Amino acid sequence: MKTLGTLGEREAIRVIDRIVKSDVPVGIGDDCAAMDIGDKYLLVTTDMMVTKTHIPKGMGPYDIGWSLVAVNLSDIAAMGGRPLGVVTAIGITKGHPIDFLEQMVDGMNDCALRFGTSIVGGDTKEHEDLILCGTAVGEVDKDKILLRKGARPGDLIVVTGCLGRAGSGFFSLKRGLSLKEAEDQLKRPWPRIKEGMVLGSSGCVTSCMDISDGLSASIFELSRNSGLTHEIDYALIPKASEVCLAFQDAERQKDLVLNFGDDFELLFTMKREREADLAALSEQVGCPLTVIGKVTSGEENILIDNGRREKLENLGYEHFRIRKA
Numbered sequence: 001m002k003t004l005g006t007l008g009e010r011e012a013i014r015v016i017d018r019i020v021k022s023d024v025p026v027g028i029g030d031d032c033a034a035m036d037i038g039d040k041y042l043l044v045t046t047d048m049m050v051t052k053t054h055i056p057k058g059m060g061p062y063d064i065g066w067s068l069v070a071v072n073l074s075d076i077a078a079m080g081g082r083p084l085g086v087v088t089a090i091g092i093t094k095g096h097p098i099d100f101l102e103q104m105v106d107g108m109n110d111c112a113l114r115f116g117t118s119i120v121g122g123d124t125k126e127h128e129d130l131i132l133c134g135t136a137v138g139e140v141d142k143d144k145i146l147l148r149k150g151a152r153p154g155d156l157i158v159v160t161g162c163l164g165r166a167g168s169g170f171f172s173l174k175r176g177l178s179l180k181e182a183e184d185q186l187k188r189p190w191p192r193i194k195e196g197m198v199l200g201s202s203g204c205v206t207s208c209m210d211i212s213d214g215l216s217a218s219i220f221e222l223s224r225n226s227g228l229t230h231e232i233d234y235a236l237i238p239k240a241s242e243v244c245l246a247f248q249d250a251e252r253q254k255d256l257v258l259n260f261g262d263d264f265e266l267l268f269t270m271k272r273e274r275e276a277d278l279a280a281l282s283e284q285v286g287c288p289l290t291v292i293g294k295v296t297s298g299e300e301n302i303l304i305d306n307g308r309r310e311k312l313e314n315l316g317y318e319h320f321r322i323r324k325a
Contacts, residue, residue, distance in 0.1 A: 029225070030148050031078040031209055032138070041145055043138040045075035050131050056186070058173040061100045063187035064132070065107025071212065072136035073115050073191035074264045078210040080146040080200025081138035083193065085120035086112050088134050091127030108134075115193045144200035146208035146268070151226040155206050155269040157293040158278070160195050160285075163215055164253075165240035167260030172246065182242040189264040195285045196266060202281060204274035214261035220314040222269065223301055231302040232293030232312065234258075254305075259315040269295055 020027075025041065026034035034041035049055065049068050059067075069086055076083050088108055092101065105119075112118050117136075169186030172179035192210070199205045207226060211218045215237070219230050239257050247253050270278075275291070282289040296302070301312040 026147065031075040032081070034145060040139045040141055043076055043079050043081045043140060044135065045072055046133060046135040047071045048131070048133045051129055056170060056173055058183065059187050061103035062107035065104035066111040066188045068132050068134045069108050069111040070189040070191050071264065072134040073193060074189065074210045074212065076136050076138035077192045077196035078146065078208055078266060079140055080144050080196045081140040082197060083115060083117035083136055083138045085117055086134060086136045087120060088122040088132065090122065090124045091131035092124065093128060094126055115191060140200060146196065146200050146205055148207055148209050148222055149225040150207040151222060151228055151269040151295045152206055153228060153295055153297045154272050155295040156272055156275060156291050157230055157232060157269055157295065158289055158291050159238065159265050159267050160192055160287050160289060161265045162238040162240045163263050163265065164243040164257040164260070166262035167256040168240060168242035168246040177245065179242045179245055182240065186262060189262070191264060192266050195287055198281060198285050199268060202277065204270045204277055206269045206271060208266060208268035211263050211265045211267050212261055214259040215267065216258045216312055216315050218267045219301055219312060222267065229296045229298045229301050230293060231296050231304065233304040236290065236292045238288060238290045
């Protein structure tokens with residue numbers, strides 16, 4: 001008998017998609033659903049947090065609240081949208097201290113306000129554990145929406161910021177390495193709202209998503225949506241300085257950069273003829289934009305490492321499967 005453990009989260013979503021029928025312009029399978037509201041799309045996304053899988057040791061109530069809102073806003077950013085509001089549902093035990101709830105809601109509120117929106121409602125229920133759900137709503141002009149599909153052969157593959165910092169923070173908390181900036185990145189993700197809006201307005205982006213489950217998993221998703229393959233060069237990937245402090249071993253560093261996730265950077269493809277615009281776009285958003293590869297029409301996704309070509313395995317984080325220790 002097949003179980004969710006044999007399918008994994010992404011295939012489970014495809015099972016759901018085969019059952020659920022809707023007539024919205026963008027439905028299950030992208031970062032947000034998009035609904036037609038005239039000259040714009042209304043964007044809607046939802047994400048959950050539960051203690052065991054999302055809240056590492058050392059993450060305080062303020063961090064938990066911030067993170068819940070941030071991960072939802074990151075989906076709005078990946079579609080090039082502007083956030084309009086956030087709704088949160090809180091399942092919590094009756095034994096939780098009142099100041100825990102207050103600090104957690106402070107984190108939710110501060111994150112929403114920082115990125116130009118607000119908490120507009122929600123629900124609370126008694127639960128045997130801490131379980132949270134956030135729903136973010138946004139809007140985007142129809143001609144500026146960013147989707148996971150749309151890449152073309154020859155397009156450049158680009159990332160915002162750097163990768164591996166959140167993963168380094170995870171292992172710093174786990175092993176007491178005191179990598180403060182990395183720990184902060186893990187505990188308080190930074191959704192690329194401004195970056196997504198600028199990229200959507202640029203006219204040069206052909207596909208986009210946020211990197212929540214690791215670069216390799218995100219490459220796989222863009223490839224699946226476009227029907228094309230992607231080739232990235234490990235040497236070109238901008239790596240957080242903490243990666244080499246989290247691990248001495250080069251293979252563990254590589255795994256951290258490619259597969260851990262939780263960085264919430266944007267991964268996008270862009271028209272090769274617009275490469276000269278990257279510097280201006282980077283200056284406009286105040287964030288590095290780095291070309292790490294190209295879209296191809298081969299048989300599999302490729303990783304180039306020290307000149308060697310190898311299959312890029314889809315080893316990012318996936319619910320119902322086991323994360324590497």
